[in-house]
Amino acid sequence: DFESALGEMTPAFGVAEEALERCITGGIxxxxxTVHQILDSGKDIISAVRSHTPLLSVLLYGPPASGKTxxxxxxxxxxEFPFIKFISPxxxxxxxxxxxxxxxxxxxxDxxxxxxxxxxxxxxxDIIDWIGIGPRFSVTVVSAIRALLRQNPPGDKRRVVMTTTAQREALSQLNMLDRVFNAQIPVPNVxxxxxxxxxxxxxGMTDREAEQTMALVESEKGSQISVGxxxxxxxxxxxQAVDMKSEKCAEVLRAFMVSQY
Amino acid sequence: DFESALGEMTPAFGVAEEALERCITGGIxxxxxTVHQILDSGKDIISAVRSHTPLLSVLLYGPPASGKTxxxxxxxxxxEFPFIKFISPxxxxxxxxxxxxxxxxxxxxDxxxxxxxxxxxxxxxDIIDWIGIGPRFSVTVVSAIRALLRQNPPGDKRRVVMTTTAQREALSQLNMLDRVFNAQIPVPNVxxxxxxxxxxxxxGMTDREAEQTMALVESEKGSQISVGxxxxxxxxxxxQAVDMKSEKCAEVLRAFMVSQY
Amino acid sequence: DFESALGEMTPAFGVAEEALERCITGGIxxxxxTVHQILDSGKDIISAVRSHTPLLSVLLYGPPASGKTxxxxxxxxxxEFPFIKFISPxxxxxxxxxxxxxxxxxxxxDxxxxxxxxxxxxxxxDIIDWIGIGPRFSVTVVSAIRALLRQNPPGDKRRVVMTTTAQREALSQLNMLDRVFNAQIPVPNVxxxxxxxxxxxxxGMTDREAEQTMALVESEKGSQISVGxxxxxxxxxxxQAVDMKSEKCAEVLRAFMVSQY
Amino acid sequence: DFESALGEMTPAFGVAEEALERCITGGIxxxxxTVHQILDSGKDIISAVRSHTPLLSVLLYGPPASGKTxxxxxxxxxxEFPFIKFISPxxxxxxxxxxxxxxxxxxxxDxxxxxxxxxxxxxxxDIIDWIGIGPRFSVTVVSAIRALLRQNPPGDKRRVVMTTTAQREALSQLNMLDRVFNAQIPVPNVxxxxxxxxxxxxxGMTDREAEQTMALVESEKGSQISVGxxxxxxxxxxxQAVDMKSEKCAEVLRAFMVSQY
Amino acid sequence: DFESALGEMTPAFGVAEEALERCITGGIxxxxxTVHQILDSGKDIISAVRSHTPLLSVLLYGPPASGKTxxxxxxxxxxEFPFIKFISPxxxxxxxxxxxxxxxxxxxxDxxxxxxxxxxxxxxxDIIDWIGIGPRFSVTVVSAIRALLRQNPPGDKRRVVMTTTAQREALSQLNMLDRVFNAQIPVPNVxxxxxxxxxxxxxGMTDREAEQTMALVESEKGSQISVGxxxxxxxxxxxQAVDMKSEKCAEVLRAFMVSQY
Amino acid sequence: DFESALGEMTPAFGVAEEALERCITGGIxxxxxTVHQILDSGKDIISAVRSHTPLLSVLLYGPPASGKTxxxxxxxxxxEFPFIKFISPxxxxxxxxxxxxxxxxxxxxDxxxxxxxxxxxxxxxDIIDWIGIGPRFSVTVVSAIRALLRQNPPGDKRRVVMTTTAQREALSQLNMLDRVFNAQIPVPNVxxxxxxxxxxxxxGMTDREAEQTMALVESEKGSQISVGxxxxxxxxxxxQAVDMKSEKCAEVLRAFMVSQY
Ligand SMILES: Nc1ncnc2c1ncn2[C@@H]1O[C@H](COP(=O)(O)OP(=O)(O)OP(=O)(O)O)[C@@H](O)[C@H]1O
Ligand SMILES: Nc1ncnc2c1ncn2[C@@H]1O[C@H](COP(=O)(O)OP(=O)(O)OP(=O)(O)O)[C@@H](O)[C@H]1O
Ligand SMILES: Nc1ncnc2c1ncn2[C@@H]1O[C@H](COP(=O)(O)OP(=O)(O)OP(=O)(O)O)[C@@H](O)[C@H]1O
Ligand SMILES: Nc1ncnc2c1ncn2[C@@H]1O[C@H](COP(=O)(O)OP(=O)(O)OP(=O)(O)O)[C@@H](O)[C@H]1O
Ligand SMILES: Nc1ncnc2c1ncn2[C@@H]1O[C@H](COP(=O)(O)OP(=O)(O)OP(=O)(O)O)[C@@H](O)[C@H]1O
Ligand SMILES: Nc1ncnc2c1ncn2[C@@H]1O[C@H](COP(=O)(O)OP(=O)(O)OP(=O)(O)O)[C@@H](O)[C@H]1O
Ligand SMILES: [Mg+2]
Ligand SMILES: [Mg+2]
Ligand SMILES: [Mg+2]
Ligand SMILES: [Mg+2]
Ligand SMILES: [Mg+2]
Ligand SMILES: [Mg+2]
Known part of the structure; x- marks a missing residue:
């Protein structure tokens, strides 16, 4: 029944708008x-494919929570391509x-x-089940993704593939960077x-709250802060749900930065 | 028939009260x-989700027998959320x-x-079959848990996930701490x-028995004791079932502390 | 048909007396x-469960042939509990x-x-297929045993689990000692x-034969002997079936002690 | 149904022209x-088989994107052999x-x-699922390819096999170079x-654009450039789709050469 | 049908005489x-079981070709036990x-x-598929053999198990020597x-031929010869089928001894 | 249907003449x-089995392309035995x-x-899927071959087994040389x-062409040449298909010798 379920997925010209919108609940x-530059690079690649290039594969990479997705x-x-799909773990x-x-x-x-x-x-x-110790990963899935990302669309069809990862190192070890991606875009922390x-x-903070939070964070971490x-x-x-908003916010930010080791 | 058994599990709005009550037979x-602080942290997280945050994942970690579960x-x-479930090995x-x-x-x-x-x-x-030598673990289950814990509930639904472990190191090696949990709460020994x-x-001891036990434990282990x-x-x-209660109790405690190496 | 065979195993209140009796053909x-002490420790644990403790897991460990089983x-x-079962490789x-x-x-x-x-x-x-080289073992069985031994019986039911091993080191490597057993009883050699x-x-020897055997063993191994x-x-x-009983007996004992490395 | 699908593949005398043409969209x-020399070596091998040699296996190897396929x-x-087939991941x-x-x-x-x-x-x-870490690969597929490439066609039939790889080192480790290929042709970068x-x-560039691009590339990388x-x-x-063609082209080339490490 | 084939194996009281006779085509x-001593040890063990001991497991070990089987x-x-069976790879x-x-x-x-x-x-x-590199072996078969060799026959039934190996070291690594065998008998080379x-x-040689062969072997290898x-x-x-019997025989013996490294 | 296909293989007294003839298209x-000596050793072994020895296993080993098959x-x-079979990857x-x-x-x-x-x-x-890295190989097939090669034919039947390998080292690591083969025959390069x-x-060359080729090869490699x-x-x-035969032939030979490392 997995087969029949697959069959029922509506074919081409389907758009995964809802799933993608849910990835941007915090807006951009x-x-x-940097944010502008990243969006520009993306636009260039997409318009190259829109006009004539048959296939471009892009890799968006950066630390956890930096905004890749x-x-x-x-x-x-x-x-605004007619066919947009979202593949996630x-x-x-x-x-x-x-x-x-x-x-x-x-x-x-499709x-x-x-x-x-x-x-x-x-x-x-995550899709290839990468785990750094070993390392372990699914050879079958790596193999298929490698072939799918290198596969030219037929005739004069054209395609963009945008891939995200917080473990570019994994792709490097799998020898996938050079052979699979035409462009790589780093997504840094704030x-x-x-x-x-x-x-x-x-x-969403008032200017006042933001300033207070900043002061608290700076007093402890200095100005060299980096967080997704x-x-x-x-x-x-x-x-939001707490009385001392700035204190709580600063505390949470500090905890995040500590656990980044 | 595993499939049909799964199907018969009553869907949403089921509460796992009995199973959870059985985890607190010794009360709190x-x-x-520390005990107060842990409970407070938990309350804060739960009320954040109750009011507006869609998903918070918490990790309770600490030595064996420290009271995590x-x-x-x-x-x-x-x-008092309408849907409460307990997933255990x-x-x-x-x-x-x-x-x-x-x-x-x-x-x-659900x-x-x-x-x-x-x-x-x-x-x-234990759910991921982690065994420190190797290490070995179920890639399939790790992979699924990683995706499930990162999965936002749909629409305006909201969720808390509380995970316990005596092997935080395992999660660290699996690169799960940063990417999966929004907060981490340590649960120490007594x-x-x-x-x-x-x-x-x-x-359950009389003051007298407790004091005698303490004296015996202290005489051998000093005041630096630590036990779940x-x-x-x-x-x-x-x-309880023995004549010389304090002696037996102190003996058992000592044995526990020795085996903690 | 394995399933139906499992189903036919008579449920609760079955006793494995015969199998257990066959483990004590040489008596105690x-x-x-030490023999008295071991039996006493066992009795204490059993009476604790008999009176009120819901679950106690005991590990009997010692060198090969020391009498654990x-x-x-x-x-x-x-x-004399109503439900007694024997699980063996x-x-x-x-x-x-x-x-x-x-x-x-x-x-x-049951x-x-x-x-x-x-x-x-x-x-x-042996049940977990432990083999020291590697080491190798059945993750599936380890996982299940770990969960079963930690599982409280329901309601006010109470249970003792007695486990034997000649490879306590294996359980230690599997991180099972602390988390699974409430008490550990060593069983030494003679x-x-x-x-x-x-x-x-x-x-079964006459005093004379025992003495002669002792003399022969002592003359070669000194008084530091240790054998199960x-x-x-x-x-x-x-x-028994030989003419020179003491000589044969001493020879066999020496061979055993040599092979103990 | 995989079996029946296999059966329906039209047998001998089928030509994979379309698939092969699609590999040369940029022409030669x-x-x-070097380009002439490579094509000549190929011609010699093919005419040897055309006239009398039963089987020649050739390996085309070189860095990614150098033009092997x-x-x-x-x-x-x-x-212009009557039977031409293309096997790809x-x-x-x-x-x-x-x-x-x-x-x-x-x-x-066929x-x-x-x-x-x-x-x-x-x-x-990629067909043998080679991954450098480990290394890992499909023993089954390696084994079959090794036998197929060494298999003489029956009777007086004759065959050329042309294999491409960007990982000749993999074939060397698998001990396949000597035993399987009769000739090896390197395909270098530009x-x-x-x-x-x-x-x-x-x-496709005008002479002017090409010159400008060259100047920009040379100014940064010197004359020791190497790219597929x-x-x-x-x-x-x-x-093509950009205003400052030469600048963009040079930028992309530089990015490629950097990522070649 | 493997199951039904198993079922048709005639049960108890079957004797594997023919298979065993074929192992002694060269007589003893x-x-x-040493040959006498080995046979005597075997006889003692067998008569102990004949009279009263329920289970004795013996290991015959020695270099390849030394005569173990x-x-x-x-x-x-x-x-002359009523039930004799031969288990071989x-x-x-x-x-x-x-x-x-x-x-x-x-x-x-049976x-x-x-x-x-x-x-x-x-x-x-060979039965456990032992291969020294790794080492590799069948955990499943090791596990079963370990349990079967330790399994007491029921009631007052009695059993001897004679096992041969040219790789006692393998059994040692698998921790099987101590726990499984009651006696170990070395079988040396000539x-x-x-x-x-x-x-x-x-x-089968005439005295003359034997002497000539000896002389030739001694002249090259000295008197320290050792061969199964x-x-x-x-x-x-x-x-036998050759003209210069002694020369050929000596040559073959030398080749054997060289390849023993 | 694999089973039924196996069943249809015509049983005993089948001869694999055609397959074997195809291995000698270049004659001997x-x-x-050395060529004479190898053939003689083979004849001796075959006549020993023809007259009385029940089983002799021979290993022909040497570098790739040396003529083993x-x-x-x-x-x-x-x-001219009535039953001749050829087993190949x-x-x-x-x-x-x-x-x-x-x-x-x-x-x-059969x-x-x-x-x-x-x-x-x-x-x-290749039959055992040996790959030097790891090393990896099929334990199942190794195990079966080991047993089959050691299996005496029944009654007074007699058998020769001739095995070829370019990786004698593999058999050595698998501990198969001593235990499985009665004789080992090296097959060197020219x-x-x-x-x-x-x-x-x-x-097939004229004396003139051969001489010219020799001169060209010698001038570059000296007289220490070695090639299958x-x-x-x-x-x-x-x-043959080329104008400058001697030059081409020398070039190909040199390429072979270089790739032998
Ligand atoms: N400039 C920005 N870039 C990216 N995301 C932004 C930006 N500004 C706000 N956001 C919001 O921040 C969140 C970024 O989360 P996102 O899941 O994309 O991060 P991520 O890097 O994919 O994290 P992870 O490593 O966990 O996959 C989103 O809710 C998004 O709407
Ligand atoms: N302050 C406390 N915190 C936690 N548990 C307490 C506390 N006071 C009493 N208890 C009782 O102590 C026991 C704690 O056991 P629990 O199973 O939670 O420990 P654990 O850390 O999960 O152990 P394990 O590492 O074996 O999983 C429970 O019976 C609980 O009712
Ligand atoms: N004091 C004793 N303790 C234990 N067993 C004894 C004692 N006295 C006699 N015996 C007898 O000795 C034998 C002990 O064998 P048992 O199988 O229990 O040893 P074990 O330690 O389990 O061996 P193994 O390591 O092989 O599992 C039994 O036959 C038992 O009846
Ligand atoms: N001289 C040339 N040699 C090869 N390809 C050329 C040449 N000139 C132009 N091309 C074009 O360049 C492209 C070469 O790409 P091709 O896929 O063959 O490279 P590749 O080495 O197989 O890459 P990959 O390592 O990714 O498999 C083709 O589009 C081809 O038409
Ligand atoms: N004293 C002896 N001991 C053993 N075998 C003997 C003796 N004298 C003659 N033989 C003959 O020698 C041969 C011994 O071969 P056997 O197969 O038993 O050796 P093995 O040690 O089992 O060899 P492998 O290591 O290959 O299994 C048999 O044919 C046997 O009849
Ligand atoms: N003296 C010779 N010995 C062996 N083969 C010879 C000899 N003279 C000519 N030939 C021919 O040389 C070829 C030898 O090839 P063969 O396949 O036997 O080599 P091989 O060592 O088995 O190679 P590989 O290592 O690839 O399996 C055959 O075509 C054979 O007819
Ligand atoms: Mg993301
Ligand atoms: Mg717990
Ligand atoms: Mg025991
Ligand atoms: Mg290519
Ligand atoms: Mg033998
Ligand atoms: Mg060959």
């Missing part, structure tokens, strides 16, 4: 110039290796029917006090 | 300030990896139907003579 | 004070891992129906000339 | 003398080891029916400014 | 005092692990029905010129 | 004295381990019905200028 805050989702939605819980491969292959085959397609592959390290300040303010935008927004959210 | 003795159970019951004896994954996935899917849900995952290291004294007395609350209550229980 | 010879069998039979020859787990789980579920139950698990290292003398005599009670009885038996 | 640019495709098409996505082996064996058995056959095996390292200039110009012809054409293509 | 040549076969046949070619275990278990269960039984297990290292001389003469009785008889046989 | 050129085929055909492409074992076992069982049989096992390292000259001339007879004939063949 322009806390820094949200940025890939944003770019895919902005492309969450959609494959309980799948064995063969099912994963068939599931992804089905999506690529994409083959669309003149312009964009496929977002989120957390590729770095430095100014960027953090903007992120906190645009993330997702964690910044999380800290803001957790402190 | 306030032998120390009882504390997680207490917090879950106190949340005991419930999955005889399951293969796929069955484990389906079992857990079913519970998370939780997805409830506006507020809390899931307790006990002894996560430490020092005062705390032990309160634990013994509140655990579960073991303290076990020692009290074993000595 | 009181060659030393016979002592566990003796204690179990003496408990011999009963699971030809079982795959899943069958082993189901077989043991069935016994624990025990759950009895107010007082005692389960003897013999040679746990040590020193006096103990050996008593063992030989009570084992099972091997002592074996040596006595083998020498 | 004569940027260098296109060259093998060109040679195969130019042979893309055609085997979702196949398990046994299916891969059966798929390839079918093609070799080839056995043709007086003259040529089989192109692309990216052999090396030096002159070759790059010719490649850019023939790849596929990447050169990719850089040209990406810069 | 008394080339040395023939000696075990001789002892088993001489026992040859009988299990093509069996998977489970089939091997079931096959052996069937034989032990033996359980006989008052006196003797089971010869030949080349135990050692020294006198023993070799007797072996050659009794093996099976190889000695092989050398005699090979030289 | 007497380029050296052709020599084994020649000897087998010359034996090519015949088992797509077989899993169990199928390989059953296929070989069938051939040995051989058991013939008074005199000879079985050639080609490239044993070594030195004289032997090469004779090989070239008898391989199969490669020599390959070089001659490739140069």
């Amino acid at each position: 805050i322009k806390y820094d110039q 949200a940025l890939a989702a944003r770019m895919a939605l902005d492309s 969450q959609a494959m819980v309980g799948f064995n290796d063969m099912m994963k491969v068939q599931y992804m292959q089905k999506i690529f085959m 994409a083959d029917k669309s003149p312009l397609s964009i496929i977002v592959i989120d957390d590729i390290e 770095q430095g006090l100014d960027a953090l300040n903007r992120a906190l303010a645009k993330g 935008i997702k964690k910044v927004l999380e800290a803001v959210q957790i402190s | 003795i306030k032998y120390d300030q 009882a504390l997680a159970a207490r917090m879950a019951l106190d949340s 005991q419930a999955m004896v005889g399951f293969n990896d796929m069955m484990k994954v389906q079992y857990m996935q079913k519970i998370f899917m 939780a997805d139907k409830s506006p507020l849900s809390i899931i307790v995952i006990d002894d996560i290291e 430490q020092g003579l005062d705390a032990l004294n309160r634990a013994l007395a509140k655990g 609350i579960k073991k303290v209550l076990e020692a009290v229980q074993i000595s | 010879i009181k060659y030393d004070q 016979a002592l566990a069998a003796r204690m179990a039979l003496d408990s 011999q009963a699971m020859v030809g079982f795959n891992d899943m069958m082993k787990v189901q077989y043991m789980q069935k016994i624990f579920m 025990a759950d129906k009895s107010p007082l139950s005692i389960i003897v698990i013999d040679d746990i290292e 040590q020193g000339l006096d103990a050996l003398n008593r063992a030989l005599a009570k084992g 009670i099972k091997k002592v009885l074996e040596a006595v038996q083998i020498s | 640019i004569k940027y260098d003398q 296109a060259l093998a495709a060109r040679m195969a098409l130019d042979s 893309q055609a085997m996505v979702g196949f398990n080891d046994m299916m891969k082996v059966q798929y390839m064996q079918k093609i070799f058995m 080839a056995d029916k043709s007086p003259l056959s040529i089989i192109v095996i692309d990216d052999i390292e 090396q030096g400014l002159d070759a790059l200039n010719r490649a850019l110009a023939k790849g 012809i596929k990447k050169v054409l990719e850089a040209v293509q990406i810069s | 040549i008394k080339y040395d005092q 023939a000696l075990a076969a001789r002892m088993a046949l001489d026992s 040859q009988a299990m070619v093509g069996f998977n692990d489970m089939m091997k275990v079931q096959y052996m278990q069937k034989i032990f269960m 033996a359980d029905k006989s008052p006196l039984s003797i089971i010869v297990i030949d080349d135990i290292e 050692q020294g010129l006198d023993a070799l001389n007797r072996a050659l003469a009794k093996g 009785i099976k190889k000695v008889l092989e050398a005699v046989q090979i030289s | 050129i007497k380029y050296d004295q 052709a020599l084994a085929a020649r000897m087998a055909l010359d034996s 090519q015949a088992m492409v797509g077989f899993n381990d169990m199928m390989k074992v059953q296929y070989m076992q069938k051939i040995f069982m 051989a058991d019905k013939s008074p005199l049989s000879i079985i050639v096992i080609d490239d044993i390292e 070594q030195g200028l004289d032997a090469l000259n004779r090989a070239l001339a008898k391989g 007879i199969k490669k020599v004939l390959e070089a001659v063949q490739i140069s």
